[in-house]
Amino acid sequence: MRLTLIAAAALAAHAYAGELPPRPSVADVVKASKADDWRPLDPRNTLYLELPAGRVVIELAPAFAPATIANIRVLAHEQYYDGLAIIRSQDNFVVQWGDPDEEHPRSFKSAKEKIPAEFTMPIKADPHFVKMPERDGYAPQVGHSDGFPSARDPKSGRTWLAHCYGMVGVARGEDPDSGNGAQLYVVTGQAPRQLDRNITVVGRVVSGMPLLSTLPRSAAPAGFYDKPEQRTPIKTLRLAADVPEAERSKFEVMRTESASYAKVVDAVRHRGGPWTKYSPDYVDLCNAPIPVREAK
Amino acid sequence: MRLTLIAAAALAAHAYAGELPPRPSVADVVKASKADDWRPLDPRNTLYLELPAGRVVIELAPAFAPATIANIRVLAHEQYYDGLAIIRSQDNFVVQWGDPDEEHPRSFKSAKEKIPAEFTMPIKADPHFVKMPERDGYAPQVGHSDGFPSARDPKSGRTWLAHCYGMVGVARGEDPDSGNGAQLYVVTGQAPRQLDRNITVVGRVVSGMPLLSTLPRSAAPAGFYDKPEQRTPIKTLRLAADVPEAERSKFEVMRTESASYAKVVDAVRHRGGPWTKYSPDYVDLCNAPIPVREAK
Numbered sequence: 275m276r277l278t279l280i281a282a283a284a285l286a287a288h289a290y291a292g293e294l295p296p297r298p299s300v301a302d303v304v305k306a307s308k309a310d311d312w313r314p315l316d317p318r319n320t321l322y323l324e325l326p327a328g329r330v331v332i333e334l335a336p337a338f339a340p341a342t343i344a345n346i347r348v349l350a351h352e353q354y355y356d357g358l359a360i361i362r363s364q365d366n367f368v369v370q371w372g373d374p375d376e377e378h379p380r381s382f383k384s385a386k387e388k389i390p391a392e393f394t395m396p397i398k399a400d401p402h403f404v405k406m407p408e409r410d411g412y413a414p415q416v417g418h419s420d421g422f423p424s425a426r427d428p429k430s431g432r433t434w435l436a437h438c439y440g441m442v443g444v445a446r447g448e449d450p451d452s453g454n455g456a457q458l459y460v461v462t463g464q465a466p467r468q469l470d471r472n473i474t475v476v477g478r479v480v481s482g483m484p485l486l487s488t489l490p491r492s493a494a495p496a497g498f499y500d501k502p503e504q505r506t507p508i509k510t511l512r513l514a515a516d517v518p519e520a521e522r523s524k525f526e527v528m529r530t531e532s533a534s535y536a537k538v539v540d541a542v543r544h545r546g547g548p549w550t551k552y553s554p555d556y557v558d559l560c561n562a563p564i565p566v567r568e569a570k
Numbered sequence: 571m572r573l574t575l576i577a578a579a580a581l582a583a584h585a586y587a588g589e590l591p592p593r594p595s596v597a598d599v600v601k602a603s604k605a606d607d608w609r610p611l612d613p614r615n616t617l618y619l620e621l622p623a624g625r626v627v628i629e630l631a632p633a634f635a636p637a638t639i640a641n642i643r644v645l646a647h648e649q650y651y652d653g654l655a656i657i658r659s660q661d662n663f664v665v666q667w668g669d670p671d672e673e674h675p676r677s678f679k680s681a682k683e684k685i686p687a688e689f690t691m692p693i694k695a696d697p698h699f700v701k702m703p704e705r706d707g708y709a710p711q712v713g714h715s716d717g718f719p720s721a722r723d724p725k726s727g728r729t730w731l732a733h734c735y736g737m738v739g740v741a742r743g744e745d746p747d748s749g750n751g752a753q754l755y756v757v758t759g760q761a762p763r764q765l766d767r768n769i770t771v772v773g774r775v776v777s778g779m780p781l782l783s784t785l786p787r788s789a790a791p792a793g794f795y796d797k798p799e800q801r802t803p804i805k806t807l808r809l810a811a812d813v814p815e816a817e818r819s820k821f822e823v824m825r826t827e828s829a830s831y832a833k834v835v836d837a838v839r840h841r842g843g844p845w846t847k848y849s850p851d852y853v854d855l856c857n858a859p860i861p862v863r864e865a866k
Contacts, residue, residue, distance in 0.1 A: 365779055365780050365783055366735050366736075366779065366783070393847070393848075408707055409705065409707060410707070411704055411705060411706070411707075411850075411852040411853075411854055412850050412852055412854075438760070439662050439759060439760045440662075448844045448845050450847060463735060463759075463760075464734070464735045464759075464760055464761055464854075464856050464857060465760055465854075465857075466857070467850065467854065467857070468838065468841060468846075468850045468853070468857065470848075470850070471847070471848040472845075472846055472847050472848050483661055483662065484661050484786070484787035487661055487662070487783070487787070488783075488784045488785065488786060488787060489784070490780070490784060491780035491783070491784060542764065545764060548744045549744050549768075550764075550768055551689070551746055551767070551768050552689075552766075552767040552768050554707075554708055554763065554764045554766070556707040556708055557707075557764070558707055558708075558760075558761075558763065560760050561760060561761075561762070561763070561764065
């Protein structure tokens with residue numbers, strides 16, 4: 275007898291008083307989607323983080339961090355990250371990579387040491403926003419921008435990417451301009467939305483999250499590994515455009531402006547029976563999945 | 571140069587135009603707390619899940635699931651779980667344990683096969699609720715109940731535990747009464763609050779989350795391991811009261827009714843500088859930490 279959270283048809287003998295009518299699941303919506311509901315990743319906006327256990331694929335969002343992403347492209351092109359390591363894994367928060375050698379850190383070639391903070395952008399920089407009707411605690415408006423969870427404040431006229439699971443940000447010191455892309459982090463726990471508008475967010479992991487989410491946690495302060503052997507080495511970190519085409523991963527992201535994506539969000543907002551007994555009729559921004567699939 | 575998300579004093583040379591005044595951190599509040607802000611775990615309400623890599627400590631919340639927890643105590647006492655396995659690890663969702671042998675499942679001794687659903691309880695069952703002022707998308711009210719994140723609906727007069735990171739629930743089939751405690755799951759990803767009011771929640775992991783959160787993810791449907799060697803064996807799962815006192819873990823949980831706990835929540839709601847540039851002045855229920863410490 276296998277009890278799942280999702281379904282266990284063998285146990286459905288007893289009807290529940292308040293049974294909800296069935297509704298399409300996310301899988302149903304994805305299955306019914308059309309080819310033009312999807313877009314391929316752009317090699318100029320795709321990073322491959324190659325770890326000993328495999329490849330993590332990151333989609334960059336240049337509309338939200340153009341200067342920082344330009345710098346990251348230079349760093350990747352000049353092989354700055356190769357041979358560095360994952361230096362931090364804090365449970366229910368983030369993993370982070372960078373140069374573990376604090377005494378003799380690797381120097382930059384053409385990349386800039388200082389990049390102006392890109393914590394928020396003018397709303398006009400993002401014409402792709404599709405607003406969710408949900409009220410959000412951290413922002414006046416939330417929704418999706420061309421494949422990324424985002425938020426905005428019409429009063430200030432600013433928009434920003436939201437710290438959901440799998441989002442990639444730029445570690446910085448106290449100076450807001452100190453994040454140059456040399457150290458990047460990925461959210462591996464409950465969405466730390468308090469970081470929104472405090473840090474430059476550059477993209478999202480679209481494949482390979484388990485390679486990061488299963489890394490050993492460090493109990494040292496802020497989850498930095500305190501022993502060199504705890505670190506995971508970075509083989510390479512490359513822009514897909516710098517990788518021969520035959521070696522590129524072929525992924526497609528569901529267009530968040532499509533009618534199919536609206537149905538995806540509806541599928542997690544309004545849940546049907548028989549397993550679900552109570553539909554939340556609400557979905558948190560960070561609980562709305564953004565489908566990714568391998569291109570045929 | 572170590573850039574952290576938290577602080578990097580060496581880089582503080584440049585003041586930021588909108589610098590926030592410093593405020594106490596959670597660590598500061600914990601440090602300033604008094605002995606009676608804490609309560610020890612009750613051995614009758616504490617489970618030890620012993621894995622090859624170490625002990626996971628779970629605090630049970632009998633106010634929210636009295637019949638189910640009574641059954642789990644019987645199962646643990648009669649050593650039902652010993653030698654079973656973690657059978658599921660779905661990225662950004664849950665791990666789950668139970669009997670991997672579907673053809674010849676282990677039978678119960680005195681434990682009950684069917685337990686009435688305890689998805690919600692009458693509000694009067696929980697006199698310890700401290701309401702947060704925050705508006706929540708999934709429930710009319712949220713807050714904390716004697717060490718657990720909880721939610722309630724004054725109109726229906728019902729309360730329930732919330733699916734935050736580390737919460738422990740009872741897997742079930744489609745029949746709402748089919749969750750008997752034989753299979754338990756722990757939230758290891760973004761809070762799946764859509765499960766609230768749909769499943770019986772029995773407690774929270776207070777120590778050892780990394781032993782669960784780092785388990786290999788399965789790409790098979792719903793994250794069930796499809797190869798036996800992927801499973802992690804359960805050495806034993808015992809009620810602390812059934813374990814000799816010398817072998818018990820000594821943990822204390824901050825009383826969520828204490829003034830110190832109100833300060834903890836304030837510390838994550840209103841964030842001070844110098845690292846933070848924008849204070850959210852809001853905190854999601856599942857982003858409010860519930861401090862645990864080893865007793866002296």
